[in-house]
Amino acid sequence: MTQPTVRKPRLATGVRLQWDRVRERHVLLYPEGALALNATAADVLELCDGVRTIDDIAAALSARYEGSPVGDDVAQLLTAIADRGLVIDADA
Amino acid sequence: MPTPNPLLLIAELSYTCPLHCPYCSNPLDLGSTRRGEELKTEEWARVFDEAAALGVLQVALTGGEPLVRKDVEVLSRTAADAGLYSTLVTAGTPFTRKRAEALRAAGLDHVQVSIQDSDQVESDRVAGTGAFARKLEAARLARELDFPLTINVVLHRLNLDRVEQIIDLAADLGAQRLELANTQYQGWAALNRDGLMPTRAQLEAGEQAVARARERLGRRMEILWVLPDYFEEFPKPCMGGWARDAILVNPFGEVLPCQAATTIPGLLFENVRERSLPEIWFESEALERFRGTDWMPEPCRSCPFDRQEIDHGGCRCQALALTGDASATDPVCHLSPHHALVVEARQVGEAISAGGALVYRSPRPLAGRY
Numbered sequence: 001m002t003q004p005t006v007r008k009p010r011l012a013t014g015v016r017l018q019w020d021r022v023r024e025r026h027v028l029l030y031p032e033g034a035l036a037l038n039a040t041a042a043d044v045l046e047l048c049d050g051v052r053t054i055d056d057i058a059a060a061l062s063a064r065y066e067g068s069p070v071g072d073d074v075a076q077l078l079t080a081i082a083d084r085g086l087v088i089d090a091d092a
Numbered sequence: 093m094p095t096p097n098p099l100l101l102i103a104e105l106s107y108t109c110p111l112h113c114p115y116c117s118n119p120l121d122l123g124s125t126r127r128g129e130e131l132k133t134e135e136w137a138r139v140f141d142e143a144a145a146l147g148v149l150q151v152a153l154t155g156g157e158p159l160v161r162k163d164v165e166v167l168s169r170t171a172a173d174a175g176l177y178s179t180l181v182t183a184g185t186p187f188t189r190k191r192a193e194a195l196r197a198a199g200l201d202h203v204q205v206s207i208q209d210s211d212q213v214e215s216d217r218v219a220g221t222g223a224f225a226r227k228l229e230a231a232r233l234a235r236e237l238d239f240p241l242t243i244n245v246v247l248h249r250l251n252l253d254r255v256e257q258i259i260d261l262a263a264d265l266g267a268q269r270l271e272l273a274n275t276q277y278q279g280w281a282a283l284n285r286d287g288l289m290p291t292r293a294q295l296e297a298g299e300q301a302v303a304r305a306r307e308r309l310g311r312r313m314e315i316l317w318v319l320p321d322y323f324e325e326f327p328k329p330c331m332g333g334w335a336r337d338a339i340l341v342n343p344f345g346e347v348l349p350c351q352a353a354t355t356i357p358g359l360l361f362e363n364v365r366e367r368s369l370p371e372i373w374f375e376s377e378a379l380e381r382f383r384g385t386d387w388m389p390e391p392c393r394s395c396p397f398d399r400q401e402i403d404h405g406g407c408r409c410q411a412l413a414l415t416g417d418a419s420a421t422d423p424v425c426h427l428s429p430h431h432a433l434v435v436e437a438r439q440v441g442e443a444i445s446a447g448g449a450l451v452y453r454s455p456r457p458l459a460g461r462y
Contacts, residue, residue: 014202014240014268016177022097022147029177031202031240031269034099034149085268085311 006082006089009057010050015086017045028086035086044074045081050090054078093384095335095374097147101176102154102340103139104351105164106130109157111183112220112452113208115246115281115288117351118156123344124455130343133163135364137170139341142369144174148339151176156343159186165194172199179204181244184230185223192230196237203234204242204271209250210257218250220452228265235266242269247298247320248288249441255298259305263313270313272302274320276328277437278352280453282413287450289441295320322434326399327406327422334382334408339373347372349379352409356418382408382419389419391427 011017015030017037026042028035037045043064047057058071081087107122123129131139140151151171158164159182171178180187180195184205207227209215215224234241243262245251251258255272262270274295277285302317309315321328331338335349342348345363354361359378373379381387385400392405406422414423415430423430 013238016201018149018175018177020147020149021175022145027149029149029201031204031242032150032179034177085314 005079006054006087006092008050008053008090009048009078009082009087010090011045011048012086012088017042028081030086035081035084040073041077041081044077045087048078048087095383096337098143098335098337098339098373099147099149100338101140101143101148101151102338102351103136103151103158103167104340104342105136105153105155105158105167106160106343107156108160108455109155109183109453110160110185110221111157111206111223112454113218113246113280114220114284114450114452115248115275115279116453117276117279117281118453119279119352119354120283122156122453122455126344130161131341131345131364133166135345136163136167139364139369140167140170140174140176142364143339144176146339146370146373149175149177150179152179152181154181157183157186159191165191165198168195168198168200172201177201179242182206182230183219183223184227187230187233189233192233192237192239196239200239202242203239204244205231205234206244206246207231207258207261208245210254210261214251214254231265231267240269241265241267242271243267244271244273246273246275247290248275249290249294250288252290252294252298255301256305259301259309259313259315263305263309267313269316271316271318272298273316273318276321276407276410277413278407278409280451284450285437286440289322289437290320291442292323292438295323321407321410321424322438324424325426326397327403327410327424329402329404330407330410330422333404335373335379336383336404339369341369347376347379349382350409353378355409356412387419389421392421392425395427 015028018027018029020027026037047060054075058074061070078087107118168178178200179202180200181204205227208218212224216222245258275281275288302315306315331350340348345365346361348361361378362372362376388405408418411420411422412418414433421428423433
């Protein structure tokens with residue numbers, strides 16, 4: 001089980017989640033950069049509001065995906081994005 | 093290969109600037125007699141909408157100094173409405189509280205402030221005007237308003253010995269990013285190359301200072317070190333490739349692949365006043381001229397390192413400036429038959445003790461000033 005580095009994730013200051021209508025995918029936009037996201041990553045990031053915990057997010061997605069366990073994937077994804085400074089802990 | 097859609101629009105709103113930096117990337121002819129021909133607010137708004145439709149995600153509002161225009165607030169709003177992530181690239185001096193708050197409200201995303209040096213006297217000397225204190229105020233104001241902040245510093249022989257202090261200053265100002273951009277010898281910097289050229293020892297010390305600071309600061313501040321391309325074995329992937337990731341519109345509406353391309357003779361750059369941005373992007377002969385790899389000469393064509401898609405042929409403006417031929421191999425590449433020109437330029441940097449005299453950026457015509 002991945003130990004996530006953030007508990008209540010939110011997008012860092014100046015980071016925006018957006019639909020790229022030309023390439024038809026979600027992107028994270030930030031100062032002088034863009035990160036293309038797959039649909040699952042976009043689903044996770046849409047729930048990163050600084051209020052929900054990682055467990056809340058995993059539970060919400062698990063319900064959406066009809067009970068499949070997603071906890072580990074969510075933790076891994078958010079750790080990777082937090083390592084790039086794009087997601088931070090709301091309480092930190 | 094199909095033409096990719098660009099990700100970045102560089103919007104040069106005006107070539108006017110209160111600073112006189114001798115390494116400015118603007119053309120030597122600043123078009124001061126053409127100010128009346130600058131694109132109007134509604135023309136820029138159309139360009140932003142067309143850019144978004146073309147797949148652009150980011151817009152850099154730059155110049156010159158973009159804030160010499162009164163409509164940057166309106167244009168920020170337009171960019172936000174089009175879904176573009178906007179960066180204001182400013183010298184800082186006109187970034188007053190009133191304008192900063194209005195820009196915040198208009199949806200501007202990110203502020204980049206240039207600083208010339210960590211030392212006030214040296215910074216003002218290179219800027220050619222007393223601006224340092226107001227630049228620091230602008231940076232602090234950006235943070236106070238919760239803008240993500242990038243500090244940008246062009247590095248050269250007169251400030252490279254203070255990389256450590258520059259990093260400390262940017263961290264003190266609360267910057268998320270620090271761009272340490274070693275001088276690219278285009279525009280005014282080409283004119284001042286001998287006076288700006290650092291020594292190898294300066295560059296090595298600077299790079300070590302960056303490595304130490306990255307260790308110390310971790311994620312608190314990202315430090316970008318833009319490579320000094322005259323000192324590299326391979327050329328820089330200029331603009332990520334000619335008309336590939338970025339599209340530039342100059343103050344008069346001309347659509348270019350980069351800041352310096354108007355120096356290349358024989359290329360006719362089309363104007364957003366005549367055709368739409370997508371039409372120009374996909375159909376302009378000038379933007380097609382050095383796109384992809386088909387145009388490449390030898391030794392690029394049979395590059396033993398297979399770097400055609402890594403370096404994208406380096407910099408066309410640099411090839412022109414050094415060899416007189418924009419389609420030549422970038423002489424920075426150690427395989428270029430003209431590589432000796434780059435080696436000689438570096439040796440000038442090693443030989444002179446105090447640097448040469450600098451020509452400061454100025455709107456006055458340059459004829460007779462060489």
